[in-house]
Amino acid sequence: MHITVIGTGYVGLVSGAGLADFGLQVICVDQDKDKIKRLKKGEIPFYEPGLEELVAKNVKNGRLSFTTDMKTSVRQSLVIFIAVGTPDDGQGQPDLSQVEAVARELAEAIDDYKVIVIKSTVPVGTNRWIKEVISAAGGKKGIKVDVVSNPEFLREGAAIEDFMRPNRVVLGSDSAEALAVVKDIYRPLYLIETPFVITGMETAELIKYASNAFLATKISFINEVANLCEKVGADVHHVARAMGLDGRIGPKFLHPGPGYGGSCFPKDTLALAHLGRKLGSPLSIVEAVIEVNRRQRARMVNKIETALGSLKGKTVGVLGLTFKPNTSDVRESPAIDIVRILLEKGAKVKAYDPAGVDEFKKAVTGRNLSFCQDAYEAAKGADALVFLTEWNELRNLDLKKLRKIIAQPLILDLRNIYDSGKMRELGYTYIGVGRGI
Numbered sequence: 519m520h521i522t523v524i525g526t527g528y529v530g531l532v533s534g535a536g537l538a539d540f541g542l543q544v545i546c547v548d549q550d551k552d553k554i555k556r557l558k559k560g561e562i563p564f565y566e567p568g569l570e571e572l573v574a575k576n577v578k579n580g581r582l583s584f585t586t587d588m589k590t591s592v593r594q595s596l597v598i599f600i601a602v603g604t605p606d607d608g609q610g611q612p613d614l615s616q617v618e619a620v621a622r623e624l625a626e627a628i629d630d631y632k633v634i635v636i637k638s639t640v641p642v643g644t645n646r647w648i649k650e651v652i653s654a655a656g657g658k659k660g661i662k663v664d665v666v667s668n669p670e671f672l673r674e675g676a677a678i679e680d681f682m683r684p685n686r687v688v689l690g691s692d693s694a695e696a697l698a699v700v701k702d703i704y705r706p707l708y709l710i711e712t713p714f715v716i717t718g719m720e721t722a723e724l725i726k727y728a729s730n731a732f733l734a735t736k737i738s739f740i741n742e743v744a745n746l747c748e749k750v751g752a753d754v755h756h757v758a759r760a761m762g763l764d765g766r767i768g769p770k771f772l773h774p775g776p777g778y779g780g781s782c783f784p785k786d787t788l789a790l791a792h793l794g795r796k797l798g799s800p801l802s803i804v805e806a807v808i809e810v811n812r813r814q815r816a817r818m819v820n821k822i823e824t825a826l827g828s829l830k831g832k833t834v835g836v837l838g839l840t841f842k843p844n845t846s847d848v849r850e851s852p853a854i855d856i857v858r859i860l861l862e863k864g865a866k867v868k869a870y871d872p873a874g875v876d877e878f879k880k881a882v883t884g885r886n887l888s889f890c891q892d893a894y895e896a897a898k899g900a901d902a903l904v905f906l907t908e909w910n911e912l913r914n915l916d917l918k919k920l921r922k923i924i925a926q927p928l929i930l931d932l933r934n935i936y937d938s939g940k941m942r943e944l945g946y947t948y949i950g951v952g953r954g955i
């Protein structure tokens with residue numbers, strides 16, 4: 519069976535390579551000529567562990583190819599996955615222009631029965647709208663078209679594992695025929711007993727938003743508890759661990775820090791809150807989650823400022839710029855807001871990240887912002903060293919060496935990756951998140 523995947527971002531490229539690895543013939547389409555040229559040469563446009571190898575393997579065995587020619591590719595395929603971006607439109611709603619453009623192009627291109635699978639995260643009702651647009655065009659040509667909503671839950675940095683071993687697969691459609699086709703595509707997942715949730719389009723769309731909003735809720739919840747821990751002299755890690763041991767709560771997503779970022783949580787929480795307001799069914803908890811996350815970033819700068827007395831003229835080493843480890847993605851990264859405010863308040867920032875510097879440079883610039891080759895260079899002569907992302911390579915720094923080159927032994931570990939007792943033994947003033955006073 520031939521499959522076309524439209525969009526070669528995280529979701530599209532991982533899905534395309536993953537489906538090819540399932541043994542299917544996959545053509546990945548993108549309108550960005552340069553991106554396709556690079557992909558044909560084996561260059562991956564972003565950092566995702568294992569993806570380069572997976573793409574190379576499936577290109578070599580002839581199951582994966584790349585093109586800008588959507589029409590030809592669509593005509594060769596029974597199933598078309600749409601995995602284009604739905605970024606925030608700046609007003610807190612997803613910008614659907616890419617999805618709409620693809621739907622209209624598909625309506626033009628189709629020449630036979632097609633199953634359109636929507637992987638892009640789209641507001642409730644969008645799948646039905648896409649079905650209507652393409653069916654209307656198909657109807658004029660006497661062609662039937664079906665749509666299946668298939669939200670993607672993969673995490674950046676663990677995308678391949680999440681695609682190959684998902685916790686669940688959600689399929690929403692009103693066509694039994696289309697559902698059978700898509701279930702067949704995912705047949706390898708039946709062997710590992712992946713649960714399938716088969717439902718309607720609107721329900722499938724809402725599952726994605728509700729899941730992400732709930733995970734974001736756990737994060738904002740533990741961040742507020744961490745703030746309270748600081749006031750009362752409690753340790754948030756013990757609180758979170760004990761909470762997580764209750765099977766009804768679960769241990770994951772209770773790690774405090776500078777707040778959630780990335781391409782999903784900030785956008786999806788805003789979109790869900792907006793939908794609730796629009797339909798007169800407000801999601802007050804989600805509204806609060808968004809506000810707590812916004813405040814958490816400013817709170818982190820206050821922590822640094824309080825520790826240093828004033829930020830004016832101070833040098834701050836910043837370790838980690840991406841919104842989480844194992845990605846080059848800095849979209850909505852807490853580091854963007856935190857570094858910006860540090861610069862605004864007169865600090866000099868020396869930053870280091872193992873993979874995110876190029877992307878970060880596009881988001882923040884400043885006379886007082888410089889980038890370093892490693893963590894030690896960022897620490898050299900710094901009045902404070904701030905950990906913003908928990909990259910593995912930042913977890914095991916030579917702390918004695920660091921102590922000699924830093925101007926003031928002040929560490930703000932905003933991901934709580936170091937042992938506070940050990941740090942104090944080594945002579946550092948150590949400040950974490952939610953770990954006592």
Ligand code: UDX
Nearest residue numbers: 670671672673674771772773775778779780782841842
């Ligand atoms: C998320 C969802 O996990 C995924 O299912 C969905 O499809 C897309 O959004 P991703 O954005 O790649 O995936 O990253 P994730 O690992 O979920 O982390 C999101 C943010 O939350 C990061 O900024 C991370 O640092 C933060 N986080 C996560 C915390 O601050 N504390 C935690 O305990 C967990």
